[in-house]
Amino acid sequence: PYMNLRTLIFFTSRMVAPINISIPQVVLDNLQSLRVLDLSPCKIDRLPDSIRQCVHLRYLNISSTAINMLPEYLGKLYHLQVLNLSGCRLEKLPSSINNLVSLRHLTAANQILSTITDIGSLRYLQRLPIFKVTSEETNSIIQLGYLQELRGSLHIRNLENIDAPDEAKEAMLCKKVNLTMLQLMWAPARDLVNSDKEAEVLEYLQPHPNLKRLDIIGWMGVKAPSWLESKWLINLELIFLSGCNAWEQLPPLGQLPSVRTIWLQRLKTVRQIGLEVYGNRSSHVAFQSLEELVLDDMQELNEWSWTGQEMMNLRNIVIKDCQKLKELPPLPPSLTELTIAKKGFWVPYHHDVKMTQLTTVTTVSSLCIFNCPKLLARFSSPVTNGVVESFQSLRSLIVDHMRILTCPLLRERLEHIENLDIQDCSEITTFTADNEDVFLHLRSL
Numbered sequence: 001p002y003m004n005l006r007t008l009i010f011f012t013s014r015m016v017a018p019i020n021i022s023i024p025q026v027v028l029d030n031l032q033s034l035r036v037l038d039l040s041p042c043k044i045d046r047l048p049d050s051i052r053q054c055v056h057l058r059y060l061n062i063s064s065t066a067i068n069m070l071p072e073y074l075g076k077l078y079h080l081q082v083l084n085l086s087g088c089r090l091e092k093l094p095s096s097i098n099n100l101v102s103l104r105h106l107t108a109a110n111q112i113l114s115t116i117t118d119i120g121s122l123r124y125l126q127r128l129p130i131f132k133v134t135s136e137e138t139n140s141i142i143q144l145g146y147l148q149e150l151r152g153s154l155h156i157r158n159l160e161n162i163d164a165p166d167e168a169k170e171a172m173l174c175k176k177v178n179l180t181m182l183q184l185m186w187a188p189a190r191d192l193v194n195s196d197k198e199a200e201v202l203e204y205l206q207p208h209p210n211l212k213r214l215d216i217i218g219w220m221g222v223k224a225p226s227w228l229e230s231k232w233l234i235n236l237e238l239i240f241l242s243g244c245n246a247w248e249q250l251p252p253l254g255q256l257p258s259v260r261t262i263w264l265q266r267l268k269t270v271r272q273i274g275l276e277v278y279g280n281r282s283s284h285v286a287f288q289s290l291e292e293l294v295l296d297d298m299q300e301l302n303e304w305s306w307t308g309q310e311m312m313n314l315r316n317i318v319i320k321d322c323q324k325l326k327e328l329p330p331l332p333p334s335l336t337e338l339t340i341a342k343k344g345f346w347v348p349y350h351h352d353v354k355m356t357q358l359t360t361v362t363t364v365s366s367l368c369i370f371n372c373p374k375l376l377a378r379f380s381s382p383v384t385n386g387v388v389e390s391f392q393s394l395r396s397l398i399v400d401h402m403r404i405l406t407c408p409l410l411r412e413r414l415e416h417i418e419n420l421d422i423q424d425c426s427e428i429t430t431f432t433a434d435n436e437d438v439f440l441h442l443r444s445l
Contacts, residue, residue, distance in 0.1 A: 003030050012041035063087045075099035120146030130155045144171040151178030159186045168204035182207050186218035193220040215240040224251035231255050252279030254286030265296040272303040286310040294318040301325050339368040366396040419444040
């Protein structure tokens with residue numbers, strides 16, 4: 001009666017421990033026609049030998065089982081399209097995994113996936129979260145060139161192991177139309193880097209314009225690739241540049257029409273965000289979709305300028321540990337959140353220096369300041385009415401290390417505050433009756 005069995009699935013409540021099973025031998029001996037097998041709720045530590053006869057199997061799920069080794073005969077299940085190994089105790093995959101030429105979905109821990117050699121033989125594979133490049137041919141970046149069905153997210157690590165730039169070209173990332181997220185990562189803290197080679201490698205790693213997120217981490221080239229200098233990535237929504245310590249001048253990111261978030265982190269040789277980052281403004285509105293900008297640990301950044309006509313949709317700015325940045329440019333009226341963290345940016349103690357960069361912040365409803373003693377000293381100094389008025393929309397305030405109740409600027413605006421978070425302000429021990437009128441609308445403290 002089991003000769004024509006197509007589907008065998010074991011069910012259990014999520015709140016119940018894995019179940020002990022004892023499949024009748026008569027069933028195990030008649031699995032030749034099985035297409036779907038789900039053993040995920042079962043308390044097993046090895047794959048039943050009878051699975052070798054399931055030559056028509058399309059779907060195999062052994063996730064969350066105690067299996068720590070897969071048999072070599074797994075590679076004979078040529079029709080297998082879905083293999084779910086997530087949550088298993090596997091240390092590696094059998095070498096025969098490369099014979100699963102019909103495989104489309106392989107789910108496993110990243111450290112397991114990175115052990116697959118010659119992965120290009122799995123031509124129909126649709127998801128590969130991580131690929132680690134080595135100098136060995138079976139793990140060279142050329143392997144990615146055979147995987148034209150890849151979609152979703154792809155993290156490529158150890159790109160410094162590419163021997164010749166032409167290998168990067170053979171990865172054919174520009175033809176992977178279904179990739180939405182791409183992370184390109186080189187090892188950090190490398191010596192004797194050939195910047196020309198790095199530049200050529202990144203040039204050949206040009207993604208398809210359908211890409212929505214791009215991370216470039218640890219690259220040591222000096223100048224951006226041509227495809228970042230143009231409008232090629234018309235659908236890109238988020239770009240993250242980190243640890244690119246030789247990158248001297250930012251590309252014209254302002255001409256990318258769909259970018260909503262820009263995150264710049266540890267770009268140690270970038271000294272200014274100038275007009276070059278906006279691109280050719282005669283042909284487009286710079287940063288027309290940008291909503292969030294993060295400047296994180298930009299140690300040499302000392303100048304940030306714009307004409308005031310850009311970033312008109314910008315809502316959130318985060319400035320973290322930019323010690324040499326002297327001031328902010330005029331902030332757009334769309335801004336609602338401003339966060340200045342760690343050392344923030346450089347501010348002198350002189351009381352007679354006007355806080356002109358804050359006089360246009362009329363729409364900011366959330367202000368966060370962390371560990372910025374110099375900046376907070378400025379807030380505690382006498383200020384003009386114009387600066388006070390600039391915080392007329394402030395509703396949420398988070399500060400540390402500050403004499404908040406003696407600060408005329410912020411005290412003037414506390415009566416509108418709904419959320420107040422005070423951290424490490426040791427001089428504040430109590431709120432007296434004299435302060436009650438300051439917190440008329442406070443909902444959270």
